[in-house]
Amino acid sequence: MAKFKRVLIKLSGEALAGLKGEGFDFSTAVKVSKQIKKLIEQGIEVSIVIGGGNFWRGRNSESMDRTKADQIGMLATVMNSLYMAEICRLQGLKSIVQTPFQIGTITEQFNKDKALSHMKNNTVVFFAGGTGHPFFSTDTSAVLRGCEIEADILLFAKNIDGVYDSDPKVNNEAKKFTKLSFKDILDKQLKVIDGTAASLCMEQNIPILIFKLDTEDGIIKAAYGENIGTLITN
Ligand code: UDP
Numbered sequence: 199m200a201k202f203k204r205v206l207i208k209l210s211g212e213a214l215a216g217l218k219g220e221g222f223d224f225s226t227a228v229k230v231s232k233q234i235k236k237l238i239e240q241g242i243e244v245s246i247v248i249g250g251g252n253f254w255r256g257r258n259s260e261s262m263d264r265t266k267a268d269q270i271g272m273l274a275t276v277m278n279s280l281y282m283a284e285i286c287r288l289q290g291l292k293s294i295v296q297t298p299f300q301i302g303t304i305t306e307q308f309n310k311d312k313a314l315s316h317m318k319n320n321t322v323v324f325f326a327g328g329t330g331h332p333f334f335s336t337d338t339s340a341v342l343r344g345c346e347i348e349a350d351i352l353l354f355a356k357n358i359d360g361v362y363d364s365d366p367k368v369n370n371e372a373k374k375f376t377k378l379s380f381k382d383i384l385d386k387q388l389k390v391i392d393g394t395a396a397s398l399c400m401e402q403n404i405p406i407l408i409f410k411l412d413t414e415d416g417i418i419k420a421a422y423g424e425n426i427g428t429l430i431t432n
Contacts (some may be wrong), residue, residue: 199423201422201423202421203241203242203243203350204242204243204245204317204350204352205243205244205245205349205350205351205352205353205421206236206245206340207244207245207355207417208246208248208249208336208337208354208355209246209278209355210251210336210354210355210356211249211251211252211274211275211278211336211399212249212251212252212356213226213355213357213412214226214230214248214278214282214411215357216412217253219252221252222278222281224254224285224410227282227285228288228289230282230285230355230417231282231286231288231289231291232289233417234246234289234291234417235286235290236280236418237417237418238291238322240399241420243317243318244322245317245319245323245324245343245344245347245349246323246325246430247275247277247324247325247340248279248282248324249275249335249337250271250273250275250277250278250328251280252274252278253274253277253278254271254272255271256269256271258299259298259383264332264333265332265333267332268331268332269329269332269399272327275326275327276297276304276305279324279326280304280305280326281323281334283295283322283324286322289329289383291320291321291322291429292319292320292321292322293321293322293323294306294316294321294324295326296309296313296323296326297327297330298327298329300331304328308343310405311384313347325343327339329342329358330396334394335392335394336393337354337391338394338395340352340395341395341398341399341402341406342355344404345398345402345404347414349385349404349428351405351406351407351420352399352404352405352407353404354407355392355410355417355420356390356408356410357410357412358390358407358410359409359410359413359426359427360375360376360428361374361375361378361383361388361408361427361428361430362375363372363373375428376425376428376429377429378428378429378430379430379431379432380396380399380400380430381400381432383396383430384396385409390408392407396430399430400432403432405430405431406429406430407420407427407429408427408430409426409427410426410427412431
């Protein structure tokens with residue numbers, strides 16, 4: 199089976215919350231960390247971006263100033279990464295959290311060379327804090343970091359097993375796509391990743407696999423090139 203050499207995994211905050219829908223779900227986090235351990239043991243370089251939707255989404259913050267609301271969201275992503283990095287450590291893995299802004303001694307500041315050197319040294323690198331700027335999402339920061347570290351593929355683990363032509367929760371006739379192009383995502387305005395992220399992927403020609411986090415060995419299968427969801431390419 200083909201395997202990728204360097205992957206970036208994007209976990210949505212909601213997926214990390216498991217069935218609870220908010221906060222952390224320990225058993226989900228442990229399942230994820232066990233899979234990451236297997237990838238590292240197989241010599242795959244692993245980096246991770248985690249969303250913050252299990253705590254806070256800036257765009258849902260009603261009357262609050264959007265910049266401030268987004269800053270809270272970015273800090274939520276830092277909490278998620280610190281949590282997951284510790285769960286990885288419990289599995290005996292080395293992990294580090296990098297952020298685009300300084301948080302004293304808690305994280306390391308994002309640096310491509312350092313990130314690559316950590317990954318080559320079998321350390322899982324978490325890119326937390328999004329892009330460091332409001333009005334962006336962690337989908338976009340995942341694509342941005344993926345481009346910067348020259349990941350072979352972006353593995354987006356979500357609460358849904360791929361991209362559908364309509365909402366499968368509402369329409370039981372909804373059809374799942376196994377393959378799509380970034381142009382399809384943009385033209386059809388499919389909501390699965392945001393437009394900024396899709397445009398950057400298209401421009402940089404970096405594939406994304408969208409799959410369900412709660413799939414037996416889903417992360418491992420995805421890193422070995424199995425299309426277990428929807429593969430989006432140019
Ligand atoms: N965010 C931001 N800039 C970024 C990335 C994230 O301002 O570059 C903020 C934004 O408020 C967002 C929140 O962080 O709503 C959490 O990220 P996201 O909604 O992407 O999380 P997910 O839906 O993947 O859990």
